[in-house]
Amino acid sequence: MSQTQTVQDAATDKGWEPRIATFLCNWCSYAGADLAGVSRIQYPHNIRIIRVPCSGRINPAFLLRALQNGADGVLVSGCHPGDCHYISGNLVARRKFALFKELLQYAGIEPERVQFTWVSASEGGRFAAVVEKVVEEVRKLGPNEKLVKTL
């Protein structure tokens, strides 16, 4: 049994499982996730994938909205710099992401809640490893209580 599996079981006993809203760009990262699947690489099932055309399509409001609606963490992934299908979508996005992450941290929100990475279409293994890491970090933090809105 993998280490993740054990942690997951322990958490299930407590009745809480982190939910990670995961935004993947259509051209690289979504394909990378797909590859992880067809290659039968195991990764925790805590992610909920939302496909976007490009990491440049991400409006940070999406991420805030996910956290407000009860996601415990957010993961965003796009093509590696230089590989974006739209040439520079991820390069413009990179500046937004860097600043957004800094803003949240400065405002007192755990930086592990919102994570960014690049995954190419051929990196099924990298995708699984990133997901594993993110899920583990968010699990350590516990449920998102700061931005969530109780309805």
Added chain:
Amino acid sequence: MTPSHEIEARLRETAEELLREKRVDLFLGYEKATLPFRTTPLFLTSPEEVERLAWNPFCTTNLAVYLPRLFKAPASAREAERAPPLPTVAVVLKGCDARSAIALVQERQVPREKLVLVGVACPGMVDVRKAERALGEHEALGAGEDALGNIHVVVEDGREVTLPREEIVADACLECRAPTPSLPDVLVGEPVEGKDPDGARRQTDEFASKTLDDRWAHLQDELSKCIRCNACRQACPMCYCKECLLDQTRPRWVGTSTDMSDVTIYHLVRAFHMAGRCTECGACARACSMGIDTRLLTRKLGQEVEDLYGYRSGESADVLPALSAFDMDDAQDFLTEP
């Protein structure tokens, strides 16, 4: 420091000349308001009325906020046909306001060639709330400036009080790094130095040194006062979007209630949209009737943009704004690596 009345006289001359020679259609300046410690924006179109123009320690409004609406693009082709030609506008700007005007040019909201930037070297403007608080239960009936730049007040029982200027100047003015407008078409007044140009850094460093949870607690405490009136947004010269994300209803990104989650997200969104765009004028903080430190987050983001991308908004009309640009080598150490 050039005395206010001299600046006022120069402004009136300038306005008279520009309007009389029809070099501008509109001269945007300040006029005395009905209450002490305040001025109200003045839209001047006739050279006969320049006597209404005022310059005093209470010219707080960032007049750049009125520019985008004067140059608003017509909503439809039909409207465009009927639209009058674009006006030429002269506008009185302090150091920070001038940055806003240039930033608006950078973002193509106003055409540079239609503007006459009348810069005034700014000695720092009075914060109404600080001034009123300094008077305690007394109420000012009139306020002016003495030769040293301190604020001379007559209170309701006829007594006269002098408030030291630096004690009642707005926080943004204390931190200002460029009180003398750069790139004006006309500059009025002797150049002025910033009072505490490192103050902003000191404040962010201090806040950043608190623990994560203390920062959150402070922010929540501050924002719990928010009444969601939108004054911080409306007073900001850089908040000109035709439809603000915070107003969108399909979908509604941010709830309208005073639920702390909604309020916090309102402020995170507002602050984030100011990253690399805020010109540190403090209009948002002055507009907030609840006294919320709306600059807490915007201040930090401005510094972050400066550190990461070497950019400050409104410093040059020809540069691409930091968030519309990129560099292959931009820092990406914030990324998650497996």
Added chain:
Amino acid sequence: MTEKRIPHTDLDGLLGRLRERGAVYAPARDDAGDVALTQAPLDDPMVLEYRNFRLSPKAFFLPQSQTLLTFCDGEAHEPSLPDGETFLVGVRPCDAKALLALDKVFLDGDPPDPYYARLRETTTVIALACTRPMSSCFCTSVGGGPGDGAGADVLAVGLEADLLLRAQTPKGEELLSSVADLLADATDDAVKEAEKRVGAAESLIAPVEVDNSAQRLRDGYDSPCWETASQTCLGCGTCSFLCPTCHCFDITDELRGTRGRRVRTWDCCAYPLFTLHGSGHNPRPSPKERWRQRIMHKFRYAVENLDRLFCVGCGRCIRNCPASMDLRTVLRELGA
């Protein structure tokens, strides 16, 4: 009408008695040094020296956000209405008077607004006459005054050593009789002193000409002054949100999956969204129409439809407008 007297030194005792009955909000200094209606701790003596609060007390009757309904899987639940008593002590006469305006909107309608009605029922207002009006005050021009008790249940007037308490409503009568052991009868001297103090305050207030405002505004609907005046308006909601009589609200459903709530929140005629139609058309497309609406509503429509000015002259909008606009200026220009 019962008139009583209580020494300043016994005020804390009075507040203590009220606290036994319910929540008590009294003037206290906050961290920033402003006096606000606060659910103050017992050991803080009540502050008597203040002009007026930054926020009007309307939020006690029309909360800024109010959940009207929660729903889950197709079933709706109405939250139970509050039943505890609340006492507001030290409300200024203008703000008390504003409640009569709100009553017109929320109680005289058919059906009346149950949420407002309940909060009005369970809340007792003890107003405190003003002795030091501000230069932004003009209550005397809009049917009120620094010693006017209309809208309050009890009106208090601060004297040298006492407070004169005057019951204004049956609820006020009941309140005074329930604490009768703490009160002394009002003497003629006390009544005279109160009159003198209120009169002195009145004389400090500069009048604004609002007579016949409805007719004059009807005539001035197309006046060019609206354009000029609204040029400076930033379109924020400071004036309405701080105004004790502004009461427009929005109702939104907040949904997550099959659960959610229906919430009522303050809204404001200065916002373009306030009148935006689903079609995209906006009948009040620019600050001119929106700003005109605010004045028209208060000084004309309310008079025509509800027989009452919807301005009590508290001056909050004048003091707090980020562009320092003053509605008195436009009223003067229009001769309204």
